[in-house]
Amino acid sequence: MKLQQQESAVEQQQGGEEKLPENLLLYFEQILHDDPLIDEVGFLHPTQFCSLDCARDGDSASQSTEFHCARYFWCRDHKLAISAEILPELYHAARDAYYNARDAPLSRTNLMRHTKALLILCPDLLTAWNSRKMVLSALYDFTKLKDELQLCALILSYSPKNESTWSHRRWVIKQVAEQHQDMLELIGNESILVKEIAEKSKMNYRAWRHRCWLIPYMTRKQVLDELNESTRWSELHVADNCCFHYRRSLLLALLDNFFGNEEDSLSWESDICLLWKEELRWDEMLIKRYQGREV
Structure with missing residues (x-):
């Protein structure tokens, strides 16, 4: 009986690890949604990130989110820090989510959420920028265009010579x-x-x-x-x-x-x-x- 319980616990842990990139992406996108005025992003080495003591402050987003997601993000006063430890997994999850959203009949809101997360991680993806142009061109919305300028300014704050963003x-x-x-x-x-x-x-x-x-x-x-x-x-x-x-x-x-x-x-x-x-x-x-x- 104990052996079965141990095996079940191991399977649950492995399943959680498999879904970790997806959970991280959802958590990342929720942070960007909750604080649209973020004006600075930093990608920190794990040792630097630990010095922020984000677990104790608990200021990244919702307290109900799992701890293993909160330990990789920190957000305060419109400043966002991301642990470099999870950047590869986060990027691949954002890229896959974007391609799925682009090829499937999902809402434009989801497409904008996925491309925003992806471009913050890799602003050189012209296809993602073009997808945002397609959505914004469908209906003129001055508020959304101002938000787009905010996104560009955010990316330029840490990648000031990125030609795709300037364009x-x-x-x-x-x-x-x-x-x-x-x-x-x-x-x-x-x-x-x-x-x-x-x-x-x-x-x-x-x-x-x-x-x-x-x-x-x-x-x-x-x-x-x-x-x-x-x-x-x-x-x-x-x-x-x-x-x-x-x-x-x-x-x-x-x-x-x-x-x-x-x-x-x-x-x-x-x-x-x-x-x-x-x-x-x-x-x-x-x-x-x-x-x-x-x-």
């Missing part, structure tokens, strides 16, 4: 621009995001290229403000030529705006000339100050 972010902005004439606030937030990423990720060509891509959506005042605000940043990061390319794009945009607008006055033409002359004087000053740099 998807531009697609989302295009969708918003087709429906909204006033892009002032959105473009301002984009500029702040790129500036923060550029501070953490030096020589990030993709981030600055995204900022250049935003220029046609800017008002004249925003272009002038961007030109003024980038002056100090360029002086502090003279070796990062990305910002100088950005300033060139801003100056060219002001010229294009002038020649494309017949209502511009002579005073505005004079202002543009002064801007270009001031830029040349400023460049000359930087060249003399930082000899050997490609200003």
Whole structure:
């Protein structure tokens, strides 16, 4: 009798281990659903993860979830930590769930949940990004598009040079621009995001290229403000030529705006000339100050 009980216990334990990746994925997706404002993700070595003492805090998600799931995740103040120990199993579970959701007649909600989890683990999967585009294109929803920008910002916080994420972010902005004439606030937030990423990720060509891509959506005042605000940043990061390319794009945009607008006055033409002359004087000053740099 005791032998049968022991065998039954072993079988239950083995069955639980087989379902562990699926349970981890469900737990991971529940965390993302419960806290849509997560803005930072960290993948920690098990020794680092243990120092968080997540079992005692119990702040990852529902207390009713099994302990063996909670021991791999920690979430507080919109910051999420995942133990690197379970990343391979979690990735494979997320990938399988996505493929099943894509090929089966499941709800779009499930498809979005699975792709979100999968892209956080591996943001280079273009098919997953395209699946999200397909769902978002079916019906315009500004709230969902804002959530999509939040997801992109989350991924860029730990993978700031991921081209797939930057490309998807531009697609989302295009969708918003087709429906909204006033892009002032959105473009301002984009500029702040790129500036923060550029501070953490030096020589990030993709981030600055995204900022250049935003220029046609800017008002004249925003272009002038961007030109003024980038002056100090360029002086502090003279070796990062990305910002100088950005300033060139801003100056060219002001010229294009002038020649494309017949209502511009002579005073505005004079202002543009002064801007270009001031830029040349400023460049000359930087060249003399930082000899050997490609200003």
